[in-house]
Amino acid sequence: MTEVSLFRLYALRAGYLLIAVGLAATVWPIVINHSPQWPLMNSVACSLLAAVSVLAAVGIRYPLQMLPILLFEIVWKSIWLIAVALPLWSTNQIDARTWETVSDCLFGAILIPLIPWRYVISQYATKPGDRWRRTAGTPSASAFADEKPRTAGQLAQQSRLGFAGISA
Numbered sequence: 001m002t003e004v005s006l007f008r009l010y011a012l013r014a015g016y017l018l019i020a021v022g023l024a025a026t027v028w029p030i031v032i033n034h035s036p037q038w039p040l041m042n043s044v045a046c047s048l049l050a051a052v053s054v055l056a057a058v059g060i061r062y063p064l065q066m067l068p069i070l071l072f073e074i075v076w077k078s079i080w081l082i083a084v085a086l087p088l089w090s091t092n093q094i095d096a097r098t099w100e101t102v103s104d105c106l107f108g109a110i111l112i113p114l115i116p117w118r119y120v121i122s123q124y125a126t127k128p129g130d131r132w133r134r135t136a137g138t139p140s141a142s143a144f145a146d147e148k149p150r151t152a153g154q155l156a157q158q159s160r161l162g163f164a165g166i167s168a
Helices: 006-026 028-032 040-061 067-090 096-114 117-126 152-161
Strands: none
Touching: 006 028, 006 040, 006 067, 006 096, 028 040, 040 067, 067 096, 067 117
């Protein structure tokens, strides 16, 4: 596993704190005090950003496990800048509100140097993914995985008596 320095962990925590506090200050008041005529997509976007703020707060404690939140922030902002802002800019059609969103998205660029990229590559690109099916000889996972298999008679008795009435 790629080791991440203590300095980098604290830098990540600072990034999560910035996101959590920034979104808590700007998005949560809108979510809590919205009007009944709140446009659908505004409500969706604000709810999503409120969820990001909560998950960023979790990232303060678990900076490596919550890296997908920082990656999500970088990716969605990059997509918006390329797909929405760049075409508007190239045709000289950016208004004041769009410029404000552009600057907010560009501010997210400060996350890029915080990301431990070697760790990201080793964990998400080169590490083998989780298996897609059971391997031969592996019992299926269930809530009763530690119990012995039951016969049809035991299962019938269990259904008559309930879970507490059966002993292995």
